[in-house]
Amino acid sequence: MTPRLTLRAITKRYPAVIANDQVDLTVLPGEIHAVLGENGAGKSTLMKIIYGAVKPDAGQMCWNGTPTTIENPSAARQLGVAMVFQHFSLFDTLTVAENIALGLPAGTRLDELAQRITSTAAEYGLELEPQRHVHTLSVGECQRVEIVRALLAKPQLLILDEPTSVLTPQAVEKLFGTLRKLAAEGCSILYISHKLDEIRALCHTCTVMRSGKVTGVCDPRRETAASLSRMMIGAEPPAMQHVDRQPGETVLSVTNLSLAKSHPFATQLTGVSFEVRAGEILGVAGVSGNGQQELLAALSGEDPRAESATVTLHGEPVGRMNAAGRRARGLGFVPEERLGRGAVPELSLAHNILLSHQTSATVRFGMVRFKAIAEIAAAVIRRFNVKAAGPHASANSLSGGNLQKYIVGREILRAPTVLLVAQPTWGVDVGAAAQIRAELLALRDAGCALLIISEELDELFEISDRLIVIAKGRVSPSIQRADATIDQIGQWMSGLWSDVDSEASHAQA
Known part of the structure; x- marks a missing residue:
């Protein structure tokens, strides 16, 4: 042939x-x-x-x-x-x-x-x-x-x-x-x-x-x-060590969050309620385009249209607070778009540090401390084994997977108390994916509250403590990972959760 x-x-x-x-x-x-x-x-x-x-x-x-x-x-x-x-x-x-x-x-x-x-x-x-x-x-x-x-x-x-x-x-x-x-x-x-x-x-x-x-x-x-x-x-990825732990107090709470469409093709959020506690990972499953973007924008502060009390961070109403205000209160955010939102393509990796590390260590009296941001960038490159020419390499010179490792690492080095992550290992090889997941679990074990949105059901089952599903702008009840099955979550991704599931899941949560 x-x-x-x-x-x-x-x-x-x-x-x-x-x-x-x-x-x-x-x-x-x-x-x-x-x-x-x-x-x-x-x-x-x-x-x-x-x-x-x-x-x-x-x-x-x-x-x-x-x-x-x-x-x-x-x-x-x-x-x-x-x-x-x-x-x-x-x-x-x-x-x-x-x-x-x-x-x-x-x-x-x-x-x-x-x-x-x-x-x-x-x-x-x-x-x-x-x-x-x-x-x-x-x-x-x-x-x-x-x-x-x-x-x-x-x-x-x-x-x-x-x-x-x-x-x-x-x-x-x-x-x-x-x-x-x-x-x-x-x-x-x-x-x-x-x-x-x-x-x-x-x-x-x-x-x-x-x-x-x-x-x-x-x-x-x-x-x-x-x-x-x-x-x-050249080796098998390290085995994932996910040990069940008792979560702490509620750190991020969403109560009856409803948002009209921000543009004609957006997804309207309707009655969204859930909470994320210290020391736990809440996984959010769903087919892309069912409200994930709108939910992340409302949680991160990119869309501050929500009623103030519908989103609380450490007990403080933040629904109308901007992204900078929420970051100052311990929120970290990894968007799904790497180039353009997670990183500025033409800027160096060091300069991209400033997207999330704007503190007295990196900016003083309005002046950027270039040595400091280069050191932080180098630390991310070393810790997460990012294949790059160095801190001064442009973001668009990295492969998709390496850029993802860099963006996730940049947020983890901030030691946030709440971390929102969209598609943490999309396009990342098995070795790098195992490393990112292990780092997310380590952050959880250190007391951080994590909300992770992913279309990778295997990933969510591997690292989550509880799961919810988003479909057509609505959110399912939460269910303990140990009680969920991939078939069940797959059905819920079509919006098919019942009142019986709701009652059982609320009891488990």
Whole structure:
């Protein structure tokens, strides 16, 4: 069988690193081929080379047996290559339909395209509103746009980078069924994921990369999660030590919080009530776009429209207090958007420290203490093993996973009494994910109250003490992690919790 794609000795050098070092890769027609590696291993660079977004310094590419040079993404799309990037390539001021139209032939009618988007999204279980502006979407909803845009192109090769992080377990199964159907029809799929169980369940072949080089090729169906981890990072991730503890007093309380939509496509919050106590982790499950963004904005102070008494911090009403006031009272916050909100892309890692560390140690008499912020940045890099050229490296020079480690580490070093975290390990390799989760548990054990929003149910079950679900702007009763099941939480993510569940869960809480 003639391979769909063949790479030979692909090399890409940057000033501080060799991103791809003599990489070989072969993908057959109808094959679902995983590319596995820790953050910074060179996976994303390799995918961008295939898609024409990055030019290699050396090596050869063959497409359907013919030597090929892909000059740009437009040429890649003409060949039949579609890609869903980890960092999205969407214009905030355009609608979903307008963004998708940019990759289609000139003259495409937007009304017909909107119908195709709606039908394709429904077919794959990815809810989308074609007329909605991208700046009103959550990160998860942006990922849905990228996936639907790729599927509309009916590609010969589909590149997917972390495609399931926004889906319920049921939707993941539906997407897997779709991908298997595409593969059976001859479409080749390059699948990047840090979820080893997904790779073992879905993929036919797995190429493992480490430090820019290929370290092995295997059939993941014949491997265990532990053996794949050893191939990827040279060791198994440390076992998680989650010891149940008796929580302390209530630190963050939300009582009957209702907020009207801040824009036409926002989610209205209705009657949201819960509490987070010192020394516990409250996990919030839910499909992206069900009010997570709006809830975090109300809790962090980005949206100070709530009635003052509906949100209390250490017993003090803060519903109308701004973000700076809440930070001064011990609140920390890790947003889901890394670039643009969690970090300023063009600024150095040291300068990005100022986004959350504005104290007398970093700013005195209105003057920034540059040595101090560089030392804090260096401490985050060391403690969290961030792969970066140093404190003066720009935030956008880091891979997605390394930037996530940096942002989480920056907040943890503040020693907050309350920490809000959205998607703590999205796009982070298994070793780094284990480290972040261990640090969050250590913060809990030190008495911090943590609220963690994640679409990763396995993650929530691993680190949470209690769980709630958010669906359509409403919040379920809380349930002890030990009493919950993934199937039950998956059903609740569709808004299906009953009065019986409510009474039982309140009693357990």
